[in-house]
Amino acid sequence: MTKSRTVPSRFRAVAALVLASMAASAFTVSPVSPAAAADAAAPRSGLVAEYLFTQTSGASVANSAGSGAGPATVVNGTDALWTGSSLAFTGGAKTSTTADWVRLPDGILAGENSATVTIETKFDASMLQAWHFLWNIGSDSTSSYWFASLKDTPRTAITTSGNGGEKNARGAGPLTAGRWYSVTSVIDGDAGTISFYVDGQLLGSAPTALTPASLTSQTVNAIGRSPYPDPFFRGEVSTFRVYDRALTAAEVADVSTADAAQHSAGFQQYAQSAVDALSALTLDDSTTTLPSSSTAALTWSSQNPDITVAADGRTASVRRPAAGSPAVQTTLTATATVRGVAVSREVPVTIEPAPAQSDDYGYLMVHFIEDSAGYAEKIYLDISRGDDPEQWDPLNGGKPILASQLGTTGVRDPFLTRNPETGTYYIIATDLRVFGGDSGSGSCTSWCYWTKSASTKLIVWESTDLVTWSAPRSFDTALDSAGAKVAELGMAWAPEALWVDDYYPDGHPGGRGAFVMYFSANVYQTADHSDPSYNRVVWGATTDFTQATYSYGGDFVNTGANTIDTTMIQDGDTTYRITKDNGKGNGIYMESTTAPRWWERGTVWTTLQTKIGAAWAGGNAGGVEGPAVFKSHSDEKWYLYVDVIPSTGYRPMVTTDLDAGWSQLNSPTFFMSPSTKHGGVISLTKADYDRVRTADAASAVASDLGAVELTAGAGAEELSAALPATAEVVLAYGRGTASQPVAWNTASVDLATPGTYPVTGTVRTIGANLNTWTGAGGSTAWNAPERTLSSTTTITVTAQVVVTAPVLSVTATATTRCVAGKVVIVTEVANTGSAAVAVSLTTAYGTQDAGTIASGKKISRTTTTRLTSIPAGQVTVTATAQGTSTRVTADYAARTCAG
Numbered sequence: 001m002t003k004s005r006t007v008p009s010r011f012r013a014v015a016a017l018v019l020a021s022m023a024a025s026a027f028t029v030s031p032v033s034p035a036a037a038a039d040a041a042a043p044r045s046g047l048v049a050e051y052l053f054t055q056t057s058g059a060s061v062a063n064s065a066g067s068g069a070g071p072a073t074v075v076n077g078t079d080a081l082w083t084g085s086s087l088a089f090t091g092g093a094k095t096s097t098t099a100d101w102v103r104l105p106d107g108i109l110a111g112e113n114s115a116t117v118t119i120e121t122k123f124d125a126s127m128l129q130a131w132h133f134l135w136n137i138g139s140d141s142t143s144s145y146w147f148a149s150l151k152d153t154p155r156t157a158i159t160t161s162g163n164g165g166e167k168n169a170r171g172a173g174p175l176t177a178g179r180w181y182s183v184t185s186v187i188d189g190d191a192g193t194i195s196f197y198v199d200g201q202l203l204g205s206a207p208t209a210l211t212p213a214s215l216t217s218q219t220v221n222a223i224g225r226s227p228y229p230d231p232f233f234r235g236e237v238s239t240f241r242v243y244d245r246a247l248t249a250a251e252v253a254d255v256s257t258a259d260a261a262q263h264s265a266g267f268q269q270y271a272q273s274a275v276d277a278l279s280a281l282t283l284d285d286s287t288t289t290l291p292s293s294s295t296a297a298l299t300w301s302s303q304n305p306d307i308t309v310a311a312d313g314r315t316a317s318v319r320r321p322a323a324g325s326p327a328v329q330t331t332l333t334a335t336a337t338v339r340g341v342a343v344s345r346e347v348p349v350t351i352e353p354a355p356a357q358s359d360d361y362g363y364l365m366v367h368f369i370e371d372s373a374g375y376a377e378k379i380y381l382d383i384s385r386g387d388d389p390e391q392w393d394p395l396n397g398g399k400p401i402l403a404s405q406l407g408t409t410g411v412r413d414p415f416l417t418r419n420p421e422t423g424t425y426y427i428i429a430t431d432l433r434v435f436g437g438d439s440g441s442g443s444c445t446s447w448c449y450w451t452k453s454a455s456t457k458l459i460v461w462e463s464t465d466l467v468t469w470s471a472p473r474s475f476d477t478a479l480d481s482a483g484a485k486v487a488e489l490g491m492a493w494a495p496e497a498l499w500v501d502d503y504y505p506d507g508h509p510g511g512r513g514a515f516v517m518y519f520s521a522n523v524y525q526t527a528d529h530s531d532p533s534y535n536r537v538v539w540g541a542t543t544d545f546t547q548a549t550y551s552y553g554g555d556f557v558n559t560g561a562n563t564i565d566t567t568m569i570q571d572g573d574t575t576y577r578i579t580k581d582n583g584k585g586n587g588i589y590m591e592s593t594t595a596p597r598w599w600e601r602g603t604v605w606t607t608l609q610t611k612i613g614a615a616w617a618g619g620n621a622g623g624v625e626g627p628a629v630f631k632s633h634s635d636e637k638w639y640l641y642v643d644v645i646p647s648t649g650y651r652p653m654v655t656t657d658l659d660a661g662w663s664q665l666n667s668p669t670f671f672m673s674p675s676t677k678h679g680g681v682i683s684l685t686k687a688d689y690d691r692v693r694t695a696d697a698a699s700a701v702a703s704d705l706g707a708v709e710l711t712a713g714a715g716a717e718e719l720s721a722a723l724p725a726t727a728e729v730v731l732a733y734g735r736g737t738a739s740q741p742v743a744w745n746t747a748s749v750d751l752a753t754p755g756t757y758p759v760t761g762t763v764r765t766i767g768a769n770l771n772t773w774t775g776a777g778g779s780t781a782w783n784a785p786e787r788t789l790s791s792t793t794t795i796t797v798t799a800q801v802v803v804t805a806p807v808l809s810v811t812a813t814a815t816t817r818c819v820a821g822k823v824v825i826v827t828e829v830a831n832t833g834s835a836a837v838a839v840s841l842t843t844a845y846g847t848q849d850a851g852t853i854a855s856g857k858k859i860s861r862t863t864t865t866r867l868t869s870i871p872a873g874q875v876t877v878t879a880t881a882q883g884t885s886t887r888v889t890a891d892y893a894a895r896t897c898a899g
Contacts, residue, residue, distance in 0.1 A: 040257035046116075046245035049108060053087040053238050061087075061102070065241075069105045072223075072240075076100040083236070085262055089224045091124065091234025099232040104221035108242055109137055109212035113189035116243040118182065118252070119223070120259040123150050123235035125177035129618040132233050133226035134183065135240070139217040140227045146215060147226075148185050148196075150175055152648050153674040154203075156185035156196045158210045164435070167208035169196035170674050176295040179270050180238075180263040182256035182339075187211055188246035199339055200256030201297070202249060238262060260339035267338040270295045274336035275345040277668050281332065283307070284352040285386030287735040288316045289393070291669050296336035304330045306351060315734040321353040355686045360633035361387050362689035364466060366416040366427055367679030370647045377410035377433055378403045378771060379461070382676065383692055389632055389639055389681075390652065391671045393733055395696050396767045396793055398673060404459045404472040405773035405787035407431040408438065411459050411472075413494040413565075413626065415680040419544065420499055421513055425463045426545050428517075430493040431455035431474065437782045451522050452529050454491040458519070460545045466688060467695040469769045471789060475547040477519065477540060486552045487538070490522035490529055494565045494626070496680065500599075503541060514541045514549075516599045518556050520564040535562040537579065539599050556599060559584065565678070569629045569638065569658075576658055577605060578612070578640065580625045587621025588612040588642060590661065609661035613642030616651040616664065624651075626678030633683050639665075641681075649676040694738035697729035697765045700797050701737055705761075707800040711807070712754050712882035713835045719746055719801065727763050727797045740764045742797060749801045752882055757801040767793030805884050806835030810853075812877040814890035816870070818897035823865045825892055827875045830858035837879040844873055853879075869896040 042050075050065040051072050057079040061072040074087065077100045081088045092099035109115050119135060127150050138145030146158040154175055157166040175181060175198065184197040189211040196204045223240060224233035239259050247255070260267070274296035281290070290300045292314065299313030306319040306328065321328055328351040335344040355361050363384040368377055378400035385391040395401065404411045410433025418425045432450060440449025456478040462470045477492040479485055496518055503514035517540050522533040537557035542550040557563045561583020569576050575598045578590045590612060591605035610621075617623025626643035628650070640662050641650040650672055652665035684692070708722040723746075726739045742761035749757040762768055772792050775784025809832040816825055827841050831853040839850040843863055850861045863875075872894040878887050 040254045042118075042241060042255045042258045043243070043247065043251045046243040046247075047241060048244050049104070049240075049242040051102075051240045053082075053240075054085055056082045056084055058082075063105075069108055069242075072105070073103045074100055075103055086236040086238040088236050089233045091126065091232050093231055094226070094229045096232065101225040101232055102223035102237075102240075104137075104223065104242075106221065107218045108221050109215070109244065110218055112212040112244050114187055114244070114246040115212045116184065116186045116241075116245065116247040116252075117146075117148070118184040118239075118241045118243075118247075118255050119148070119237060120180060120182055120239040120263075121235055121237045122180045123175075123177055123233070126231075126234055128152060128174055128177060131226070131228065131230040133222070133224075133228075133230065134233055135223045136226060137212065137218060137221050138215050138227060139219045141217060142227050144215050144217065145227060146185070146187070146212065148183055150183070152644075154183070154196070154198065156194060158187065158194055158208060158214070160210060160214050167194055167206055167210060169194045169204040169206045171196065171198060171203040172674065173292075173294055173671065176270070179295060179338075180260075180266065182259050184247070184252050184255065186246050186252065189213075191246070197249075197252045197256075199260075199297070200253035202252075256339065264339070264341060267341040268343065271336040271338045271341050271343040274298060274338075275334050275343050275347075278334055278345070278347050279669075280348040280350065282350045282352060283316065283318045283320075283386075284355075284388075286318055286320060286354075287733060288318055289385050289391070289733065290314045290316050290332070291334075292671075293336060293668065296338045299335050299337070301333045301335070303333075304349075306330070307332065307349070310734050312734070317734075317736075318351060320351055323354050323356050325353045327352050357685065357687040357690075359686050360683055361686040362684040363389050363630070363681050364416065364684055364688075364692065365392060365628075365676075365679055365681045366414045367650070367676050368412050368414060368429075369675045370649070370677050377412055377435060379411060379414050379427060379429065380676075380679075381766070382673070383689070383696070385671075387634060389630070390665070390667060390669065392673070392676075394673050394676075395692070395732075396771075397698065397732065399767070399793050400771040401766060401769050402427070402461055402469055402472070403771050403773055403789065404429075404431070405789050406459060406472055406474050407455050407457055408433040409773070409782045409787065410434065410437055413678045415496045416682050417497050417499070417515070417680070418682065419513075419515070421511060422544075423464060424544070425466055427461045427463075427469070428495045428497065428545055429459045430491075430495065431457045431459050432491070432493060433782050436780070450491050451535065452490045452533075456489045456492045456521070458492055458495050458545070466684075466692050467766060468764060471770060473546075475542075475545060475550055477521070477538075477550070477552065479547065479550075480552065481548050481550055483547065487521075487554075488524040488527060488529060489538070490524060490533065493520045494678070495519040496567055497542075497545075498568055498570070510543065514543050515545070516541055516553075517545075518566050518568070518599070520566075523555070534560075535564045535582065537563055537566045553599065554601065565626050567627045567629045567640075567680075569631065571631075571638075571658055574658075576608075576629070578627045578629055580627065581610075582622065585621065586610040587614050588624055588627050590658075592659070608659060612640065612662050613644075613651065613653055613664075616642060616644050616648075628678070628680050630681040630683070639681075643678045647675050647677075649674060650679075692766070693735060694731065695740065695764065695766050696732045696735075697738070697740065697763070697767065697795055698732050699730045700763060700795050701728035701730055703797050705742075705797050705799045707756075707802050709802045709804060710751065711835050712752060712803050712805055712884075714751050714803075716746075716751070719749065719751060720744070723759070723761070723799055723801070724797075727761070727795075729763060729765065729795060744799070746801070749803070751803060754803050754805045754882070757803065759799050759801055761797045761799065763795040763797060765795050767791065767795060806837075806881045807833050808835070808837060808879050808881055808884060808886040809833035810837065810839070810877060810879045810886065810888055812875065812888050812890040814875040814892040816892050816895040818895070819864075821868060821897050823867055823870045823895045823897055825863040825865065825873075825875065826860065827863065827877070827890060828858060828860045829853060829877050829879075831855055831879070833879075833881075835881040837881045839880075840878045842876040842878065850877075870894060 155170040274293040379402035411429040414429040457474040497515040539553040539556040565580040589610040613624040614621040624642040640653040653662040654665040744761040770789035
């Protein structure tokens, strides 16, 4: 795994050797085959429009598809913008009267159920930061459109209800400016999907019921122009095609290959730059995702038996040296391919020895996702790739881990922490549903309403192992432990907490330690919150995030202007506080103090840096919020993730000296899924890391675990012992298989009645947590009654419980004897069957209940005749178990007793 962070001191000598050897690494160049390029051709079936921007002058571009759609028109075009193989787009503000764009025919996809739009383009670097539409099918309305954009993480989307209703299919990371790309969007109305391809490769897909026919007004279809007041597109376009059907993946690849031919001469430099950018790798996990590239398709191969690269070309299984052994030096071959042009290079690799289970290893991040269309205000978890804090894998396939049916039914701004005294982990989160929640009414809605009148409760989950989490609960930050109101807060949001070992004085019941919790809120003087207020950060204390241990403290960050989203870290005797200022133009800023009781009023804080992370938002200090800070446990380096709003998500800052402030981490190997927003990160041990990774399962190896057999009358403990205790699961990210416990639902099994009973078991995985809810009638409205939690990602297995009739087998003997001058019959019964039996004895002198005999046991019973003499006879023994009976007889001899 590539690590761009500072190499720990114990590895620096090794790094020097591998970097030296890297300089001598050989390169292999494989150009695109002319025959292959010639064989690929853009499909003609369903082609509505094809515009080849190969002319050298004019404002009209012919439609070479041969359909009824007319030519495209270059608006504000000049002959100087034609290159002979493309049209240059100058870009500029929406108000520009000189920026060129292309107008497409009206109604180009009117009434269509499926369609494909594909474009061959390269873009200016400014487009990575600027909102823009690469192309648009729709009108000048900002409520109804289908488009593609290359901003930040490239995407395509369709909507009929504005940006809040966009159905997005996204890539995983930014593209490289100045390089030619084939960008394709496919809507398949029959399948109900929108899919996004770059260079013929599928990057993302999402469900949608919208189709081109949903766009009832297609009067300003365009290339390079947005219906919003966004800048015009800046770059070049050489080919633009529209189909009235959904192209297959193979056909999309053919379009890319065909259009690549005209630009192939420039692709080698991008392939070369992709392998040039690779650093020596350190593999410190048993399964590693090898580096990718934004400029090329990067694949890997190995000649070393200790490293096996999977068929995907990026997942490496690594056999690591034992703990305490020296690292192993070897190489991997990296091949960068840009649309048929391939360059290969040997890359030095260090295989690190396995750490001990108690060693610090790996990181876990909690966060939420901003997705108006997907109601994604739930709890998500990502785990680091090995011990690398710059690369992250979403757990549970990127689906939610937890949801809340309480309060507003949405959760945002989660934070993850651990009580060091009890070992309990807590997730605390804002009780707020922005999308589809209660937004207020009248003149004060949305954030005005929420910050003034929304929930003052925080939502809490608990876990002892980071895998299985409790159902949500809440406590009210405006109330004390007795439930009395102690503060007029408008809403509580963005909570975090630091553990303080000596918060309470000596002798305090329950110990001295507590969490000092800080969160954003408006504070009011009146009960109806009618007086003016502003955002600030307040604090309280608790040991377990319950009402019973909570106490409100008061102001923590109060500048007289809006401040929110504090995150904190300590280094030695210094405490660092990082906060978002929305009132004085400071953006995210950092302060420090050496005060031991840093939360108390009167603490002096020194400002160290302002406008942190603004560069990630194009220099806009207000464009980032929700900072999350943590320290690398491998070296002297700290990370600060800043949330680029509204939907980009976290981007990294880094420092090796907190007092010196933060700088952007511009690393080609940094990876985090798009829209990962406002959360927190904790450090793990190797045992923690392995436990979470082996619980992140994609499926069961086998869903039917077979049958178990029990005899009727068996108990619940016997049933539990008979069913399989574990199931094998297939782990995510190609990490092999693992065994996980199964919790069986045996409510349907009647152990008293023979028969076959199917049972279902839930496998303990990350996905088994309660991650969704529905109300009465399946409603997901925030105020739906009867809201019930469930899981959409549970892995279940089945088995059959076969309850058999008991095997009844008894033997009996009978004798007679005299007692007090009367004949007594003595019967001995042995239970040689498999089940306990109830026994009765019948003679000529009556029937008696002999009780129950356990399997393998025997009893002796006497029958009094009250006679001095009896003839020979027979005892009939009836044994019964679970509704089944058997009978045996035992003969006895005649007997006379002397008077």
